[in-house]
Amino acid sequence: MRYFRYAFLAILAIVLITVALANRAMVTVNLLPQELSGFLGWSWSLTLPLFVVIFGGVIAGVLLGFVWEWFREHKIRAEAARARKERDKLAREVKTLREPKSRTGDDVLALIDDAG
Numbered sequence: 001m002r003y004f005r006y007a008f009l010a011i012l013a014i015v016l017i018t019v020a021l022a023n024r025a026m027v028t029v030n031l032l033p034q035e036l037s038g039f040l041g042w043s044w045s046l047t048l049p050l051f052v053v054i055f056g057g058v059i060a061g062v063l064l065g066f067v068w069e070w071f072r073e074h075k076i077r078a079e080a081a082r083a084r085k086e087r088d089k090l091a092r093e094v095k096t097l098r099e100p101k102s103r104t105g106d107d108v109l110a111l112i113d114d115a116g
Helices: 002-022 034-040 050-072 074-098 107-115
Strands: 026-030 045-049
Touching: 002 050, 026 050, 045 050, 050 074
Parallel strands: none
Antiparallel strands: 026 045
């Protein structure tokens, strides 16, 4: 299984290097369209190689997906935490019920002693 992972990572590295070498041309990334930047009076632009823009978009998409799933699964994690607390509470209760009763005498007095 370890060799499959290494083979996959090697193929992925080769593909990424090939994409980077094929897309070395410089591109200008603008924050605003030309018409809007002329209207506002300021323009922010950055000149980068195309592969940086491509890889940046992929990374931003993956991060956005991770954050989206984390928020989507919040209810599931909260329900699991509640179930875990309930399970632990019930396990403690079963443990106390299975302990041999060392006291002899009145059950009512034993209940009052346990409550206090």
